[in-house]
Amino acid sequence: DVKVTQSSRYLVKRTGEKVFLECVQDMDHENMFWYRQDPGLGLRLIYFSYDVKMKEKGDIPEGYSVSREKKERFSLILESASTNQTSMYLCASIPQESRANVLTFGAGSRLTVL
Amino acid sequence: QQQVKQSPQSLIVQKGGISIINCAYENTAFDYFPWYQQFPGKGPALLIAIRPDVSEKKEGRFTISFNKSAKQFSLHIMDSQPGDSATYFCAASITGANNLFFGTGTRLTVIP
Numbered sequence: 305d306v307k308v309t310q311s312s313r314y315l316v317k318r319t320g321e322k323v324f325l326e327c328v329q330d331m332d333h334e335n336m337f338w339y340r341q342d343p344g345l346g347l348r349l350i351y352f353s354y355d356v357k358m359k360e361k362g363d364i365p366e367g368y369s370v371s372r373e374k375k376e377r378f379s380l381i382l383e384s385a386s387t388n389q390t391s392m393y394l395c396a397s398i399p400q401e402s403r404a405n406v407l408t409f410g411a412g413s414r415l416t417v418l
Numbered sequence: 419q420q421q422v423k424q425s426p427q428s429l430i431v432q433k434g435g436i437s438i439i440n441c442a443y444e445n446t447a448f449d450y451f452p453w454y455q456q457f458p459g460k461g462p463a464l465l466i467a468i469r470p471d472v473s474e475k476k477e478g479r480f481t482i483s484f485n486k487s488a489k490q491f492s493l494h495i496m497d498s499q500p501g502d503s504a505t506y507f508c509a510a511s512i513t514g515a516n517n518l519f520f521g522t523g524t525r526l527t528v529i530p
Contacts, residue, residue: 308461337517344427346420346507346522347462362517394461405450405511405518409461 307331310395310410317417323382325413327395334400336378337407338362338370341392350393353378354400385417421445422510424521431528437495439524441508444489448510452518453482453493456505465506466493498528 311326329336337352339362349362351370359370367389371379378397382389392414396407424441431437441451452467468475468482468491475482481494495502508521 339520344522346424347520349517352517396461405513405515406452406464406467407454407462407518409463411459411461 308395308397308408308410310393310413312413313411315413315415317385317415319384319386319417321385321417323385323415323417325380325382325393325395325415327378327380327410328376329378329395329397329408330376331397331399331408332375333397333408334375335398336372337396337398338368338378338380339394339396340364341394341412347394350380382415385415387417389415390417391415420522421519422508422521424508424524426524427522428525429527431495431498431526433498433500433528433530435498435528437493437498437502437526437528439493439506439508439526440490441492441510441521442488442490443510443519445510445512446489447512448519449513450511451482451484451491452509452511453480454507454509454520456507456523458504462505462507495526498526500528500530502526503528 308329338350339347353372369381395410453465454462455465456462479496484491509518511518
């Protein structure tokens with residue numbers, strides 16, 4: 305089974321801190337995604353990457369950046385965390401050749417910004 | 419703008435009852451409609467999916483009904499069980515595209 309691992313399950317940070325959320329997948333998938341999940345808003349795409357060093361903005365990229373230096377690893381960066389970035393963050397991956405867009409998600413990283 | 423609209427936001431059903439969650443979309447280019455199930459503390463996982471060339475797909479107690487002309491699709495859970503209690507997301511995408519558009523989610527609670 306494909307495994308998507310988010311190393312930090314729970315984080316508490318202060319306003320203005322730099323935050324790194326790490327995601328690793330073990331099935332050689334080309335495409336990786338970062339979503340944000342908020343009650344009543346569903347899953348909103350922040351950024352995605354279809355190859356190493358490639359990135360594309362999603363629906364809500366403001367306040368975030370990403371890094372993909374290796375195929376298996378996709379990092380989400382909050383340069384200066386703010387309270388409105390308190391949320392659940394979900395990483396997902398999918399192979400390039402997939403006809404059906406079946407995303408495999410990690411378990412999520414719950415971030416609280418005080 | 420929400421590409422996929424989902425209702426209700428929450429749903430409480432008695433054990434053995436039928437749970438129905440509805441979704442609607444506008445983009446006629448969408449050709450793949452999955453449903454994801456998310457348990458507390460876990461990421462969403464694919465439950466069942468349908469393409470618009472069929473009007474219904476059934477897998478066990480889970481059925482997707484698809485109405486292409488109305489641009490609506492729904493998830494029916496027959497004989498709902500407490501273990502079905504989870505958040506359900508509908509989604510839509512275009513084959514080959516890099517993104518799925520998700521609904522806002524429905525929190526289902528099945529009471530014994």
